[in-house]
Amino acid sequence: MKVEIKDNKLYIEIDRQEPTPSTSGKTLVVASTRGNTVTSAMIDGKPVTIGLNAYIKR
Numbered sequence: 001m002k003v004e005i006k007d008n009k010l011y012i013e014i015d016r017q018e019p020t021p022s023t024s025g026k027t028l029v030v031a032s033t034r035g036n037t038v039t040s041a042m043i044d045g046k047p048v049t050i051g052l053n054a055y056i057k058r
Contacts, residue, residue: 001013001014001037001039001050001052002014003039003040003048003050004041005041005042005043010048012052014031014052014054015031016031016054017031017032021058022055025058026057027055027056027057028055028056028057028058029053029055030054030055031053031054032052032053032054033050033051033053035051036049036050037049037050
């Protein structure tokens with residue numbers, strides 16, 4: 001995952017994966033950080049933590 005702050009916007013770039021069933025089985029996950037991830041992006045001297053799930057409905 002690549003994270004960048006530019007012009008007061010937060011940009012997140014994450015690789016797409018083959019659709020995989022979620023734990024509940026209700027959706028197919030296409031991108032995920034698999035929990036919270038501390039990034040190198042900083043706001044007020046503190047690292048930004050991101051938890052991201054992108055999915056499609058079955």
